[in-house]
Structures are given as C-alpha cells and as structure tokens.
Amino acid sequence: MRSLRAAALSLLLLGSALAPLLLSSGVADAYGQVQSRSITMSSAVVSNASTTYTVSYNVATSGVVAGMVVDFCSNDPIVGDTCTAPTGFSTGASPTFSTTPSTPGQTGLTWAAAEANTDRTLELTTSGSVSGSVSSGSTISFAVNTFTNPSTLGTFYARIFTFATTGGPAAWVTAAANGSSITGVIDAGGFALSTAQTITVTAKVQEQLTFCVGTTASVPSSGGTPTAQTLCSNLSGTTVTLGNTNGVLSSAGPYVDLSTQYIIGTNAAHAAVIVLKGATLTSGSSTITAIGSTATTSSAGTSQFGLCTYVGTGSNLVFTNETNNSYNSAACNTTTQTATYGSTGGNGTAAFGFYTTNTTSASGDILAQENAGGNSTGIIGMIANIPTTQTAGIYTTTLSFIATGTY
C-alpha cells in the first residue's frame, strides 16, 4: 500500500513537471524576433506606383544572412499565419534596389531582388562567397523603389524572414505559398504600414501690376536731388514747370526738373514695360526741338527738350530695351533741381533724349522695364534749352506713361 502511494506520488510529480513541456510542443518559435524594425514608404497615397519602401531592422540571431523575404499581407503581421495579398499591392514585376542591403560584419555576397506569389512577396537572394557574419543587434537595411501601394485606404502589414542560405527564400515560398511557412527561418518579425488620404490646400495669386506716375508734393530744393517715393499717394501732382521762378526758359543755360517719379511693381513673368507717348514742347506752330533718339548732353543756347530716367529705389527696374538707350543716361543721377528757381544748370554730366518718331506713334517709346519682384521707383529728369531766337510763347506738352505687363 505504501509502495503504491509512493509510486502514485512520483508519477503525479513527474506528470506535473512534464506538463509545461507538453503545452509548449505546439508551434515552437525556432526563430529570433528582429527588433527596431520599420518599413518607411516614400508615399502613403493609395495605388501610388514606383513607391520606395525602406526596410530596416536589428538582427536577433548572430550569423550569416544570405536570404530575406518580405511578405506583404492585408490580414495581419503574425509570423506563421497565412497571408492575404493587399488589394492592388505589388512589389513590381522586377523589383529594383535603390539601396542594396547593408550587412555589417558580412561581406562577399551580391544581393538580388525578385517577386514571388504574384507580386505579393519580395524575395532577396544572394550570390558569391560570404565572409564574416552579422552580429545580433546590428542593423540591416535596404530599399526597393518599385512598389505599388495598396488600392485601399488604411493599415496593411508585412512580415520579414531571414535565412542563412541563398536557397532559403525559395524553399520558404515553395513550402507554403500562403505565407505560413517558417521553414529555415533564422529571424522574423511583423510590421504595420498604412496608406492615407492627403490634405490639399489651394491658393490663387492674380496677375498683378502696380503703376503710378506723378510729381512729388515737395519739389527738390534748388540744386537738390529728389527723395524716391514708395507710395503712390505721394505722387499726386501732374504739372512740371521748366524755367525760372516765373517758368521762363533762358538761352544762358538749361533748366532741369526732377519732380516727376513713377512707381511700378509686377509679378509678370516676362516683365512690365513703361512706354512714353507725347510730342515735344509746342507753342502754336513753334516747337522746342526734341533731342532725338540719341542721348545728348545739354547745349546751352540751342533748342533742346528731352528727359532721362534713373532708379530711385528697388532692384527690378532696367533700361535695356530703350531705343538707342535714349533715356538711359548712366549719369542721369548727376542732375539737380533748377526748374522754378533762379539759376540755370542742373544738367550735371547727364545725357537726355526724346524720340518723337516713337513717342508720337501708337505704341510709344520704351522708357523702362520692371522685372517681376518688389516695387521700384524711377526718377525722371526733364531739361529744356532755348536759343536766343526761340519764338516767344507758352510751350506745353502732355506726356503719357503706359505700363504693360507680359504674364
């Protein structure tokens, strides 16, 4: 009786000890789980083609890595489960590396990529003679740029398997096309990925042209230079008086006026052009001779009417397409104010022009060009000289300035 009790007790103890072994003998996890694993997509847009997937993970089991499989599934990332291909997903018929696999500590192998399971699975194999191996904790990464994202929004999954032989991937595919095989797997792990909508923002920018011309409220002092204005509200005047304090011209020398400015800004991709239209100073049948298309310096005692222009402020005003550079005297900025004051002069070393063939035509004469960008201010210097034989009278002209943008 005692012996039976002892035997029964022994059997009971032995059975309870063996129970854990029995419970664990189902599907044994004979592979290591890769860590810090991720798959980065270059785009999360549904059905996006030529998407790059960058795979990265830390090796769990030290050893040679000669083959890898990445299997993409719509159902779950669990290693050993069957795998259903995500709708619309493709590895590409001929997957191409944009970054070949890095295998720290291991050299000698050349990697190749292929698809399997009708573009559901990425199969990476090697050729060559291996030297060294990859240590546990080392990072392996690679990128393939031929993926097409699933055609459905939301989460999908991937599983990675590593093999010690180049034949490992093929054997894995052969063992179970549904992805449930763990034949020959050294390490494995699951990933979750997701396609997503996009956020679209739209804003409209209109064609823009800002242009104004006028005279400043504050005429420069005698012998002074003007201050470039940046606000059209500061160019409110419309008259220029060439002459002395009484507006009378002299054969002794020129009178120069610097009160006229123009402000222009545009986003025209092909610039905005300012043209000048109008006749020379005229009194009845008498005129003060327009200088012409060739810029000419002041000549006291001769009949001259003309103007020049220069940049007051801004960086987009150019004068490259004027006729003979009629108004683009480089020394225009040496002029000073004498008009409406007692003394003649103010011409500095500038040259002036006025080409009536163009200014009286329908299209006018090009004065300046504003390229796209911030606003610019141009300053106009007008000059008049008369001979002693100039017919007395009140000489006037109306000048028009027209800006045209080409977008």
Add this chain to the structure above:
Amino acid sequence: MKRQKYLISFIAVAVSLIYSGLPSLAVADPTTSLSTNYSLQDTFFGSGSQINVCSSSYCAKAAVGALTVGNPSGTNYQLHAGFDTTGAPYLIFVVTPSSNNLGVINSSSSATTTGTFSVGTYQSGQYEVQTVSSPPSNGQGHSLATATGSCVASPAPGTEFFGMNLVANTYPSSFGANPAPNSVAGAAVGQAASGYATTNCFKYNTGDVIAQSASPGNTTGEIGYTISYIFNINNGTPDGTYTFNDVLVATGTY
C-alpha cells in the same frame, strides 16, 4: 525494497523540481529587452504560458497563473503586463481628407488654414510622421519660398513664404491646435517634431518628420494632430493657382 522505492520517489521529485524550474525557457517567445530606460515586449514572467499554442486547425494564447496583469505606469515608465496583451504590431494612421481653398491671396495679409490627422500604434512602438510633398507650386515652375532650416517667427505679409507647424498659434490670428489624445485622456502620447513645435513659428522642408511618438512610448490610444499652414506672397510672386497636396507618411518601429 523500501530503499528502492524511496530512491524512485526521490528521483521523480528531483526531476520534477528540475523541470519545473525550466518551463519558461521552453515556452517563452524569444524576445529582446531594450535599453534606454528599458522596454520589454512580449516577455512573460510566469509559468505555463505560450503566445501561439497551435494545432493544425487553430492557434490560441494560453496562460496559467499570470503573475501580473494590467497597465502600471509612472512618469518615466509604462508597462503592459498580463498575457492578454496583443502580440501583433499595428498602426492606425488616419488623415482627414480636406480640400482647403484659400481663394485669392494678396501681399498685404497672410492666408492660413489647417488640416488634421491622427496616429496610434502598438503599445510600446514608436512612430514618426513625415511630410513628403514639395512646397506649393503654381504648376508653371514657381514654388513658394520656405524656411528649410530654423522656423521663421511671425512671417510677415509681403514677403513670400510658406510654412507649417503642429501647435496652437496666435499669429496672425488664433488658429491651429496642440497635439491631443483622441480617445481616453492620457492614454496616448505624441508630440510635434522639432522645428514644428513652436507657437507662431513656421517652416517647411520636404521629408521632415513633423510628428512623433513621445518617450517612453505610445499606448493603445490615438493622438490627434492639427497642421497649421501659412501662405504669404509678395508683389512679385508669379500668378497662378498654387496647390499643395500634403502627402503624409507614418512609419511605425516595433
């Protein structure tokens, strides 16, 4: 005879003691304990458990006598204990589809709008969200200027600029919002990434990480993010319809 019986009993007891000390080695799912303030994934301390107990027809998670269950956490740690935690990585990434039309914009004032998305991932997993789109373009070769390095504080109208951030702003007016959990308060953590986390300061660089999980890791909740966009143009900004299709990519690390 009596001695033999006792010997048999002793051997049986000894064997049972030896084996009862080793079951975790035979059944434990292979795991790696992470460092940097520690992290355990799918590690089971106990007896009689298996993540995948499978026959030919089914698989199950088996547990006998789990020592600890629940979600204890503190300021600097978080733990999911118990055998009923999910073993599968997951990633929830939802971008609220929106088409924001700012209409005609001008150089005298800034134009702003917002977009939203949410992210949730496997318990202790990490995630990053990138923006991978090019800056707004008129489709005729001009893209709005951006700040690709440091963010620009209070970008002024009249100076061409496009930028974004993921926080609440007061410039040029009140718009945007800080990251906030979508589900149970405090159940999820996340943050705007560096460069996109400063109020009233904006930048944009294609490929930048704009949001990420916060240490020690996300839990089973979702974080909602609000992207604040700002548009400025100058008088020279070429005309056209500027479109920005913000493609966001979420990557989980498990």
